[in-house]
Amino acid sequence: MLREFTAVLMLVVAWPLQAGSDTSGFYVRHEDEAAVVEHTIAQAGENQQLVALVLGAQWCHDSRALADYFNDPALAGVTENIALLPVDVGYLENKHSLLSQFGYPAYFATPTLLLIDPQTRQVINRATLPAWQSAHNESAAALQDYLQAQQLYWQTQWQPAPMVPELEAFETQQASRLYEDYQQLGKLLAKEDNGQPAPGLNAQWRAVKQYRMALQSDLIRMHQAGEIGDKTPNYSPIDW
Numbered sequence: 001m002l003r004e005f006t007a008v009l010m011l012v013v014a015w016p017l018q019a020g021s022d023t024s025g026f027y028v029r030h031e032d033e034a035a036v037v038e039h040t041i042a043q044a045g046e047n048q049q050l051v052a053l054v055l056g057a058q059w060c061h062d063s064r065a066l067a068d069y070f071n072d073p074a075l076a077g078v079t080e081n082i083a084l085l086p087v088d089v090g091y092l093e094n095k096h097s098l099l100s101q102f103g104y105p106a107y108f109a110t111p112t113l114l115l116i117d118p119q120t121r122q123v124i125n126r127a128t129l130p131a132w133q134s135a136h137n138e139s140a141a142a143l144q145d146y147l148q149a150q151q152l153y154w155q156t157q158w159q160p161a162p163m164v165p166e167l168e169a170f171e172t173q174q175a176s177r178l179y180e181d182y183q184q185l186g187k188l189l190a191k192e193d194n195g196q197p198a199p200g201l202n203a204q205w206r207a208v209k210q211y212r213m214a215l216q217s218d219l220i221r222m223h224q225a226g227e228i229g230d231k232t233p234n235y236s237p238i239d240w
Contacts, residue, residue, distance in 0.1 A: 026067035027056045027088035033098060037085065044083035045118040050154055052079075052147075053102075054086045055095065056111035059193045063111040065136040072140035078147045083118075091186035091193070094179045103168070106175035108216040109133035115150050120160045125150055127220050167228050174215055174235075181208050184240045207238045 030036045037053075044051045054070070056063030067086070070079065089095060089110060096105050102116055104123050113132040115125040123129075128150075131138065185201075185208050192198040218233045 024058055026070065027054075027058060027063065027086045029088045029090070033087070037098065040083050040085045041116075041118045041121070047083070049081055049083045049118070050124070050151060051083045051085060051114075051116040051118055053114040053116055054084070054111055055089050055107050055114070056086065057089050057091070059091070059189065060110040062109075062133065062135045065138070066111045066113065066132060066143070069135065069138070069140040069143040072144075074140055075144050075147070078144050078151075081151060082147065091190045092182035093186070094182065096175060096179060100172070100175075105172050106178045108178075108212045111135055115147075115154070117154065117158070117160070122160055124154050124158050126223055130216065130220075161223065162226065164226055164228075167222055167226075170222075170228055170232065171219060174219075178212060178215065181211065181238055181240075204238070204240070211235050211238065 041051055043049075054066065056066060058064065069075065070084065070086075087095075087098070089107070092110075095107060099105050099107065099114075102114065102121050102123055104114060104126070109130075111132060113125070113129050114123050115129075116122065117124055128146075131146075132143075185204055188198040188201040188204060192201055214233070214235060222228055
């Protein structure tokens with residue numbers, strides 16, 4: 001058992017970047033996700049690397065596109081300096097326990113590319129990561145440039161952000177609501193992905209997307225300002 005677990009850890013920290021478009025093995029499900037994350041962060045800290053936590057799913061074309069970019073041999077020089085940790089979120093599974101330790105309790109799309117400082121466990125690219133949620137519109141070259149720029153930013157300019165209790169409470173509250181919507185939407189996605197009728201999927205997808213995109217935009221603005229502001233946003237409930 002220990003030998004198998006060690007092999008999984010080695011796979012996560014040193015992902016074999018191979019050419020080709022088969023991305024079915026990129027996003028990984030871990031039996032002990034917490035242990036894998038801890039190992040990755042510890043290794044990244046020792047090696048002075050950023051952690052690239054990539055959340056995605058094989059059913060998502062943007063997730064497959066991002067995986068394909070990471071598999072591009074042109075990125076090998078960049079990814080040598082990054083601890084890559086791909087995680088399979090299945091059909092929009094609840095990842096609060098994984099993400100809350102990084103001050104990012106909910107993901108807003110598949111894929112989500114979080115670049116994390118291993119010492120403070122803070123996400124350094126909160127404001128710019130939305131571009132990779134539509135990875136199908138990007139390219140391997142763009143990802144290479146992005147990772148290089150973020151590494152330089154981390155090494156020369158980035159500073160840890162102070163904790164804002166009111167903002168953390170608001171974000172946690174909204175994350176709980178979003179995961180409830182994900183649970184309902186995930187059931188419909190699973191049905192469609194398995195060739196079963198999923199009536200209402202498109203309408204519900206649009207409703208959840210409107211909410212999650214508005215929430216993400218508001219949270220980026222709040223984190224940049226370091227406060228919630230005078231008026232806490234309200235979001236219309238989704239009728240399931």
